[in-house]
Amino acid sequence: MNVLVTAGPTREPIDPVRFLSNRSSGKMGYELASAFAGDGHKVLLVSGPTALDVPEGVDYLPVETAAGMHEAVGHHIGRMDIAVFAAAVADYTTAAPATRKLKKSADTLRLELVKTPDILGSARQTFGFAGTLVGFAAETENLEANARDKLTRKGCDLIIANDVSQPGIGFDSNHNEVLLVYPGHARLLPRTSKHELAHQLVQAVLELHLAKR
Numbered sequence: 001m002n003v004l005v006t007a008g009p010t011r012e013p014i015d016p017v018r019f020l021s022n023r024s025s026g027k028m029g030y031e032l033a034s035a036f037a038g039d040g041h042k043v044l045l046v047s048g049p050t051a052l053d054v055p056e057g058v059d060y061l062p063v064e065t066a067a068g069m070h071e072a073v074g075h076h077i078g079r080m081d082i083a084v085f086a087a088a089v090a091d092y093t094t095a096a097p098a099t100r101k102l103k104k105s106a107d108t109l110r111l112e113l114v115k116t117p118d119i120l121g122s123a124r125q126t127f128g129f130a131g132t133l134v135g136f137a138a139e140t141e142n143l144e145a146n147a148r149d150k151l152t153r154k155g156c157d158l159i160i161a162n163d164v165s166q167p168g169i170g171f172d173s174n175h176n177e178v179l180l181v182y183p184g185h186a187r188l189l190p191r192t193s194k195h196e197l198a199h200q201l202v203q204a205v206l207e208l209h210l211a212k213r
């Protein structure tokens, strides 16, 4: 199977030395890429900047910005059977990044932000992807309802939802607990290491892919 995985944060430039980003470590996406490759699949990992080593046997395409990730995904998704969007893409980027380093002057500084392209939302609608589409949802409330809304809105087959209000799991942690939200039902995968969880998720995604065909 050809599998695309997006991972990590994106960096949205403010000026040549500063950026807006988030606390995503990229661990979940890298563990998933590694687990798919270990299971014999051909994996392309499109990743924003992380401190992680590229997993063995995985093709790696580094990107910086949401726009860069959107372009890379658009270029490669056509030949994929499965696409898993684990990246924490910035929802907004700077309207006009400065070409020179901003100097300190006034007491306040206003940045104008504009929406980034929704990469997962583009998969079906813009890129015409017909394979198995899996998204992530990081929520602080109404986990299942919010994830189900994303599932429908973005045309996904599965949303892997995690509750980021719970300490010790999710962002920047080695552990996670997720709710698998399918069109007709939901299933909890209880708290475990991201490494172990990645193997469970690969099995769930492959089962879904085979059932879809």
Ligand code: CTP
Pocket: 006, 066, 085, 086, 087, 088, 089, 090, 091, 116, 117, 118, 119, 120, 121, 134, 135, 136, 137, 138, 150
């Ligand atoms: N995602 C994406 N491109 C974006 C934003 C998000 O591909 N510009 C993907 C993420 O990789 C993830 C899923 O969309 O798989 C959910 O992201 P999230 O930001 O929670 O979704 P939103 O629709 O932006 O919802 P919210 O209003 O909760 O931010």
